[in-house]
Structure formats: C-alpha cells, structure tokens
Amino acid sequence: MKTNIRWIQTIIFVAGVFFCLQLAARYEIIHVPTGGTSFTERWQWAMDAAARQSNGDFWVGFSIERMMPENQYIFSNGNTFIFMNQSTPDFTDDAPSLQGLLSGTPVEKLSEAAQLRREAERALAAKKRKTRKPVPTVRKEMAFLFEYSAGSSARHDFHAIHIHSVELSAGLDKNPLFWLGKTTPGKSVPLLTQLYNGIQTQRLKERMISVVALHEAPEQVVPFLEKLLLGNSRKDIRETAASRLGWQNHPDALKALIAAGKNDRSSDVRAEAVESIGEMEIDGVVDALIDFARHAKTLDVRVEAIEALGEKNVSDGNVALEKIAFEDRDEEARIEAVEAIAGQETPQSQAFLKKVINKHPNAEIRAEAVDQLFDQPDEKLGELLENIALTDPSEDVQEEAIDALAEWRDKSAAMHLIAVYQKHSNSEIREEAIEQLAEIAADRAVATLEKTISDSRTLSLKVEALEALAEMDNDAGILRLIEIAKTSPDQRIRKKAIELLGESDDRQAHDAVIEIVKKSK
Secondary structure, eight states: OHHHHHHHHHHHHHHHHHHHHHHHHHOOEEEOOOTTOOHHHHHHHHHHHHHHHOSSOEEEEEEEEEEEETTEEEEEOSSOEEEEEOSSOOOBTTBOBHHHHHHTOOOOOOOHHHHHHHHHHHHHHHHTTTTSOOOOEEEEEEEEEEEEOTTOOSTTOOSEEEEEETTSBOOOTTOOEEEEEEOOHHHHHHHHHHHHHHOOOHHHHHHHHHHHHTSSOHHHHHHHHHHHHHTTOOHHHHHHHHHHHGGGOOHHHHHHHHHHHHHOSOHHHHHHHHHHHHTOOSTTHHHHHHHHHHHOSSHHHHHHHHHHHHHHOOHHHHHHHHHHHHHOSOHHHHHHHHHHHHTTOSHHHHHHHHHHHHHOSOHHHHHHHHHHHTTSOOTTHHHHHHHHHHHOSOHHHHHHHHHHHHHHOOTTHHHHHHHHHHHOSOHHHHHHHHHHHHHHOHHHHHHHHHHHHHHOSOHHHHHHHHHHHHHOSSHHHHHHHHHHHHHOSOHHHHHHHHHHHHHOOOHHHHHHHHHHHHHHO
C-alpha cells in the first residue's frame, strides 16, 4: 500500500514538473531586477532587454493592489472592459492565469462536477441577491500589460494595453513578458501620466486613462483626469475621463464631475459625468443628483440622475423622485421617476406605485405604475389588478392591468380575468380579458363563453361570446362553435355561429358548414 502511494506521489510530481516545463516553453516570463532601481528604470531595463533578446512582439507588465469586492474580477483586452462578479474565475488548460504564469505553478482545472457545482452556487447567489449581505471588499492584485512591436525602443510606443485581475487568463499570445513586479501608485502614476502625453492614438489614450484611474491615489489621479475633463480635450477623451473619475470616490472628483455635468459643451459628456457621480459613495453625491434630476438642461442628463437616485434608494432621493413623478413638467421624466422607485422592489416602492395608480392624474403614468407593479412581490396583486381593470377611468390603464394579469401566470389570474369579463360594461375591455384568458387557460375561456351564451339575457353579449370563440387561436374555440352551430336551441345563436364558421379560415369550420348544408337539404 505504501509503495502504491509513493508511486502516485511520484507521478503527480513528474506531471507537475512536466506542466511547468511546458508552461515555460509556451510563455516566457522575464522578471526584471527590482533591487535599488526606480520604476522608470525598471521599465527602461525591460525595453533594453527586449531589444537584445526578442525578435518579435513583447509585453511589459506590472501590478498594483486595490480594494475590490471579494468576488469581483476585472478584464479588458482592448475591445471590452468587464467587471465580473463571480465566486471563482474561469480557467482553461490553454490559457493559464497570469498569477500561475508568474509563480510558475500549474493552474488547477476544475472537474466537470466542480464546474457544475460552481454554476449552481452562482445561480443561487444571483437568486438571493436582494437579501444577501454585501460582499466584503479586500485588497486584490491588478495587472497592466503593455504590448510592443518588435524593435520598439520608446516607452510610449506600445500598441495594446491589457488590464487583468491576476487570477484571470493572461492572453499573451506566447509573446515574452518582461515583468516589472508589484508597485505602488506613487511610483507608477507619474510615469503613466508622462507616457500618456506621448501616445498618438485616441484608442490608446482612452485605455491609458483607465489604467491611471484604477490606481487608488486621488491626490495624483484626480488632477490628471480633471485636466482632461475640464480642459480642451476631444469629446471622447472628456467622456472617458468623466466615466473614470467616479472610480476615485473623492470630493475633488465629485467637484470636477459636477462642473462637467453642468457646463460641458457635449450632452453626452454631461450625461456621463452624472452617471459617474451616481457610482460614488461620498457626502454630497445625493444632493448633486437631486439637483441634476430637477434642473439639468437636457432630458438625457436628468434621466441619468433619476436612475442613479433610484439605485441609491435613500430617503432624500426618494422624496425628490416622488415629487418628479407627480409634479414634473416632462412626462418622460415622470415615467423615469416611477421606474426608478419601482426598481427598488421594496414595500415602500409598492406603496408608492399604488399611490400613483390611485392618485396620479396622468393615465400614461398610471399605466406605467401598473406595468411596474407586476414585478413587485405582492400576494394581493391579482385582486389589485382586477380592481384597476374595472375602475380606472382610462381604458389604456384598464388594458395594462389585464395584460399584467395574463403575464402574472398565477393560478388565480384566470379567475380575475373571468371576473373582469363578466363585470365590465365595455365590450372592448371584455374582449381583451377573454383573449388574454384564452392565452393562459383556453378551457376556462371556453367554459366562460359558453356560460355567457347559455345564461345571458342580452343577445349582444351572446353574439360577442360567439365571436370570441371564433377568434381563439386554438382548436377549442372552433370546436365549441361547431357544436353550438349544430345543437343550440336558439335559432339566432345557431345562425350567428354558422356565419362565423363560414368566415373562418379553419379547415374544421369549413367542413362543418358543408356538413350542415348537406343535412339541411
């Protein structure tokens, strides 16, 4: 037994060594000497070493630490920028993590069972996202990789920038990486802002703005971004600077964003500045958002502020949103305010939506509240929607309530639709109710229509029920119409049923009419 264990241990060791050798063959990592040299000197050492050792493209990279949610990872390869929230990053054999490459240790691949278990855990976590505790923040390592063409000698002459959490795949395309090691913002930001000035392409300038902004050093980063945002930079640069300033979560950043949100010549930049304010968590943010939501010059900027206030879900912000919903001069702003509060999905947001439904003078706003109420957890939703369908003064709102009942898919939805059909005085609303009932419970729709045909004392209601049977999108309605055309004791009803069968494109209806004609001869 001990011999077998030793053999297994030997095999595992040899496999690990073999993996590391293969890894080294596929990915060349050159660790730049760090002792007694500045960050700028290490970068230059890498450039000089690459000129001597590399005949093709190469990478220069370094890392920093920053506070991030424990389950968050950042990835950007030049075309996309993704903040991923998941319990464990994905790895494949062909793309080991940067962390694994730098340490020379194998990257363990999860078994299929483990992958399935992880996905199940993620699904459960997503399902509980409204009630789970906030994810703790921790210090995590973030890498920045700069790709150079063969023969490049100037530090600013790179042609690509990748940004990675070190736990993620590196994507080096088998080109050598000259690794400068882990550094601090105080050492890297001065060089990065210097390199920015030498970049020639718009795309790389925007990428470098992101690199700088990910450093937690507001005393150095904010002045750099503020100069780009409030100066004479191109629109795309100002827009990128605005979106990244919010990452600093600093009073000076907020001040610059407020200035840009009010004064920038581009509405897109103003909207981006306000959206960025919404991502911040410092004193003054809510007051700034309320001011923009009420007084911004253009609707798109106001909408950004309204959405951000909804996400904040704080007392002062919600008071401002309710005031906008009921009193604002712009209908779209009012609708956005309703949506913003509804998105909070709390008992308070339910109460607000019911208040809008009961008291708002605008039918479109009430209809929006009905639509939003559908997503709220409420045991009495069916009863509420039925009452709206029967009593709201606007037919549009009534129809919205009927649609919501049909989409609700609760077992009691059919009962409430039947009640609307039976109680409503408007034939168009009754027709809408029975059509929706037929969609979710065809058998109950047929039974309800049959009862109307047999029990109602009003001929027009009987005819309306026959027409509803004819318009049903399944066989149940046509088959029952055929039966009525053949057997109803009321001659007027039989004649109307035959007329409707003759107008139908259904083959069964056509055959039934022919049969009735033959039997009547």
